[in-house]
Amino acid sequence: MKTAAIIGGGVIGGGWAARFLLNGWDVRVFDPDPQAERKISEVLANARRSLPSLYDKMLPAEGVLSFHDDMADAVAGTSWIQESVPEQLDLKHKIYAQIQKHAPKDAILGSSTSGFRASQLQDGALNPGQIIVAHPFNPVYLLPLVELVPSPQTPASVTERATSLLTSIGMKPLVIRKEIDAHIADRLLEAVWREGLWLIKDGICTTEELDDSIRYGFGLRWAQMGLFETYRIAGGEAGMKHFMAQFGPALKWPWTKLMDVPEFTEELVDLIASQSDAQSGHLSIRELERLRDDNLVGMMRALKKSGSGAGGLITAHEAMLPDPEPVDLPVTVSRRIPQSWTDYNGHMNEANYTEASSQATDRFMEMIGCDAAYIASGRSYFTVENHIRFLNELHEGDELTITTQVLKAEGKKMHLFHRLTGPDGKLAATVETLLLHMDTNARATSLPSEEVSAMLTAYADAHAALSLPEGAGRHVGQ
Template sequence: MTTAAIIGGGVIGGGWAARFLLNGWDVRVFDPDPQAERKIGEVLANARRALPSLYDKALPPEGKLSFHADMAEAVSDAVWIQESVPERLDLKHKIHKLIQQHAPRDAILGSSTSGFKPSELQEGALNPGQIIVAHPFNPVYLLPLVELVPSAATPDAVTQRASALLTSVGMKPLVVRKEIDAHIADRLLEAVWREGLWLIKDGICTTEELDDAIRFGFGLRWAQMGLFETYRIAGGEAGMKHFMAQFGPALEWPWTKLMDVPEFTDELVDLIASQSDAQSGHMSIRDLERLRDDNLVGMMRALKKSGSGAGGTINSHEAMLPDPEPADLPVTVSRRIPQSWTDYNGHMNEAKYLEAAAQATDRFMEMIGCDAEYIASGGSYFTVESHVRFLNEMHEGDALTITTQVLKGEGKKMHLFHRLLGSDGKLAATVETLLLHMDMKARVSALPSDEVAARLTAYATAHAGMPLPEGAGRHVGQKV
């Protein structure tokens, strides 16, 4: 197991702990807060519910989580150490010095700081080149972006290794070319935040109306294309040059108050706090977090399908995840059930049983050589008929494992029987499906390639000695 040490177990530190833990790392936490274990436990519960829902393959088995009263014990033998203490430079210097007295010299010491430059963090350090800014975004266990900021004193090898380690746990490291206060993303957020404060102070809108302007409009565009690609489209066929020529002069108009900050008077604070309470005070913070996570999973899974934005990061990480160990029957699906697969009864929607079985069929097709390259060449299997038996409930977050048995594999036909197993290993459903091999150019049935036929025959022969599965050959309404 690879070990990560988390120094500071607040919202960000807890998110880091969950990110590493759910990707198979052992995690040691140091935080003097007596409530740290409870707080991280609550963050981890949300992470266990949300992160696996992004993937169609199983994440690695969880690592071991431990809490330590001794910082030296927490950082010993750690490969990655993440500091997430409050934003006080003197405190960070003190903590870094203590860490470096006990940590392995080749461990990476990442700081979650949102504002300090790495050169400031490295001042007076025992090993300056070990320290790098690794600024994540909340929730850390779900959002992939992490701003990785080196200084002139940071060896390239450290930056490259840090980037590789973060990529291995499903994150998207953005290496900042030059260190700057607040890095990249927070400078953009600060600009929107400042302007938002003025709009509310001047009575132009409420907190809810300002949030509506973001979430019903440009926020949806930004999730997939960011700022400049969005504006490129706004320029029409003429592209970015046309957009800048058309809207560039507006930058000189006196629209913004970005260079000024409204004074944080008691009246302004009370105004914003009261509007925020009216907007979402009916929900607890944990309920809001779960709502946020469910929405993020839904949007990120949509992006996953197209490979856009964060979806591309999920696809790349998923390709790194190992396939299940081989068994008598091949495991063709191993994943968690996402929230979006459940219905008003609280269990997996009946259509999703068939969707899961379709994923199992696709995986089995890959196993016999009918993969994306083969399909692009003009051959594939098309489903002719399926029969589903619903035997047990499955709920969000449950582990889903599917095994596939070949009942027949000869000529143009491929006859499969999928067993859907729940977290307890009990049979939750079976899906029997018959497929025909097709010539996709002529759109008629045809024999598969010799290689695909040979692989299918090998599975059919291996499975021929197995008993016919219970439920095979059934039809709707047949008596038990």
């Protein structure tokens, strides 16, 4: 079992703990705060609700979470150690000395620092090459970006191992080419933050109005395309060169106050705090976190369909996840129910039973060789009829398993029976589906390839010895 140590269990440390834990790692937490266990348990509850909802496959079984009063116990035998203590360089140096006294020499020591350079963190360390900046974004268990910043003293092998390890837990390690204070993303955020402070101080807008300008406008574009790709489109058919020629001169106009920061007077702080309270003070921090997480899951799942941005990363990580153990019938779906699949009654919406069974059909098609390459060649199976029986409720976060039985395979026809079971193994629904093989170019039925036909026939022959499932062949109202 892979083991990670989390040093500092605040918001960021708790997010790291959840990210590792839900990807099958054992996690040890060291934090002298007597509230650390409570705080991390609340972060973990949010993570358990949201992270599995990104995937159409089950994440690995959770690792074991433990809390330690002794640094030596926390870091012994670990592969990854993540430091998330306050942004005080002297404190970090003190912590590193304790960690490196007891940690394995080949463990990677990542720092969540948002501003310090790796060379600053390594200064005076017992093993400088072990330390690397690994700066994440909140919530760490959902947002995949981690800025990975080596120093000239960091061995290439450490950066490569860190990249591979972070990728394996579904993150997007962005290796920064040169050390720089505050890395990349926080420098961009700092620029927006500075302008925002001036706009509010000068009475141009309120905190809510400024946030509206982001969330109803360019924020939606940035999630899928970032900055430069967005502006490439803004240049029209002529592209980026045209955009820069047209709007470049505006950079010389005195619009920005980026090099100035308004003085943090008591009046300014009170103004911003009061506007922020008016904007969302009716919600607790935990309620805001759940709202944020639900929205992130919805947006990232939408990006998953197109493969854009974080969506493509989720698909790539999903392909790394292990397939479920085989049973008597092939397991074609093994996943958790996302919150977006539930309705006002608190259980899975009837449309999502169809979506789940469609995923099962797609997976079975892959198993018989009717995969993406086969479909790209102009051949596929099309569903022509479904019959669903709703037998039991499924709720947000429940484990869903679907097995698939071949009832008949004749020529162009593929007749399947899906069983949907919940976390207690109780049958929740059955979906009987009939498909016809199609030539997608001619838009007409056709025989499958010999290879696909042989694979399908092999399953049909194996399943022929099974009894006809209860409910097969039923009609509506029977």
